[in-house]
Amino acid sequence: MNVYPILIALRRHKVSVILIVLQIALTLAIVANAFFIIGHTIEHMTRPSGLQEDGLIVILQKWPGLSGVDGDALTEKIDALQRTDLETIRNLSDVQDVAASSQENAAGEISLDADRKGKFARAGYFYGDEHLRPTLGLHLIAGRDFFANEIRHGEALPGSSVVIVSKTLADQLFPHGNALGQTVYQDGKAAAIVGIVERLQTSMGEDTNWEFNSVMEPLREDVLWTAYAARARPGRTTEAIGEIHKALFAVKPMRHMPEPWAGIHSFSELRARSFREERGIALLMGVICLILLSVTAAGIVGLTSFWVGQRHRQIGVRRALGARKIDILLYFQIENLLIVGSGAVIGALCALGLNTWLMKHYEMLHLPLFYVATGVLAMLVLGQIAVLTPARRASNVPPVVATR
């Protein structure tokens, strides 16, 4: 079918065409960016952490000021309290395993030489005892766990002689896959890699190139804020949480678990909570996109219906001159394709422009072309579907109209 007559006809509705093109361009610009935010959030929320999250329980508490002791004595006292707690939790019937763990992981640099002159990588740190790896449910792919006699205790300072690293970090430092047994340096201190876990996400390196660079150190951190990780027996998470709470307060009531950020929680609950705001924004973007697309589709239907009504006679004349129903239908579909297509092209440019502006003023990542291309395609499909009903009605105009 020749496109030329369609273009000529469109010239008679310049303003309407410009308006619909503008609307489609704006819609695409917003929808592409909004869908990117949604997609990124979903990808973020479903990114596997490497932990076996089901059944994992996190305990965070504070010892109220331990009067009369400080310095080394305080460290030893906290350590004794921690060991009692761990023993108590371990003996519970619904608990499979428990480990000392650090409240928050720190980030640091790990290098191949003491002076950090050569290769180095940034990584997140996990402190804990020999039970931490199995309790977190990390998959050990090479080497071994820590031995009980390797566990240090005290303040969180580098200096362990052995570490377990994530595969991502091992591959970054030793691309030939020979990381196991090698010596690495942290703050100038040497440590041997004794184990490699398949995957372990850091909590600080979000969206960076070291997001999965993790180091586990054999250290029971003795600070007033102490944390434990526990693994419940399968299907017994809720019961285990109750049991742990009762047992801990029975063994020593002077402890403090300020909700909501401390206390005893299942890992999945903490995870859901930490994604709450992000999820909310994604939901909001979703609702707005839905309204936006509906309004634009309805706008196309409305405008095309009007055009069909306006061209009633012309259609009749064309039909009388021998045009088939399919020709009329195609006419409107192609006309729509041209309008929506040009709107989409402009919209794609606007989407990229909007993204650049958003990156400058907000925390926004670079919009992948995939989203723009999908957006263009979606707009074209949406346009074709929206125009279908009015175009059908046009194709049903009988040739006899021409004689009236």
Added chain:
Amino acid sequence: MFAYYLELAVRSLRRSPGLTALMMLAIGFGVAASMTMYSVFRGVSADPIPWKSSQLFVPQIDPWGPGHREKGEPPSALTYIDAMALMRRHRASRQSAIIPMWRSIAQPRSGQSDSLIDTRGYAVYSEFFPMLDVPFHYGSAWSADDDARKRPLVVISDHFNQQMFGGGNSVGKTITIDKHDYRVVGVVRYWNPQPDFFEGLQFRVDEPDFFVPFQFVVANHVIESMGSTCNNGRDLGAGLVALLSSECIWISYMVELDNPDAVQAYRQYLDAYASEQQQLGRFHWKPNNRLRDVPAFLDYKDVVPSNTRLSLLVAQGLLAVCLVNTVGLLLAKFLRRSGEIAVRRALGASRAATYAQFLTEAGLIGAGGGMLGLMFTAIGVLCVGEVMPAQLAALARLDPSLLLLTLLLAVAATLLAAVYPAYRASRVSPALQLKAQ
């Protein structure tokens, strides 16, 4: 005449109910999305102390020099050295150094750890209370003399008073915070400015729980170095004594200056102080001070969360698309009636009259869209907690001014959208149209 136009408009709208509903819905959705997000934005960006914010200033002094500046700006908090110098010289009509204290406090009588209460408190000077118009329920603030004598006194919130003593006039009672006993001198009525502009700049659901004298707290070493930032990028960690003489910043500061002259004088004083420090060899750079009032400081610190601004922006984008959509549909709808226009014009209606008629019709669509918008806005504000953090959603309120604004926005936007379509309709040439029929 207006009544007649209205009648014509109603008739025209009823002739194509689908198109009318579509336009009203689009306007309604666009306006409601914008207004819902605006209600959050308005709550979050509102002046926390509107009657006084232009008299309250945050002094900034640069203790680190050019190498540590971001866009030439000095840090937003003060070192202990500078804060104490400003306090001692007392050049503003009122002033206070402020540091936050987070404490778990045991209820009296119980001694059980289960009954520990998590609190947010501040160490301040006596002038803090009159400066920020903190409303008292019982008792009053402590005096400047109490400050100087480092007396262990405390002002508590109504809410904390409820938790600790079950309410009532608790002046004279004692609260133990860490190892010291503080005597209650005042109970504050509900006071929870959003954000907490005097320290922290956060949005918080619960009001501050207690205030204690700054000098007592520092003299007795009951604060920790938590929250300090040092120019080597690290926490000092070592403890309070080192912190007091360090160049680490950790103290918020606020002054009250009642008129432009006082502001000017204070600016000069700050510069003179920095020059003096330069001569003493402590600073190796020219004075780089700032003195912003509260609104300017909040603006500088970007307190409105970027997600809130982004949501408002996207909602406004939706409104823009809805308006473009309305322009297109109105144009189609008006021009479809070229015949009718031609007849009216031929019978003597002026162009202006035609114009007025179509604007009336658009206004009616706007009003309808506005009503829908009101409904959707109400639903939106109620549901905003689903998509926004609680402390921000709590600030979104449905009040008469918001509702009025919704309606106005809907009508004004629709009229704006109708300007061009109505113009086109009024330009229809009667002779040509009549001949064609």
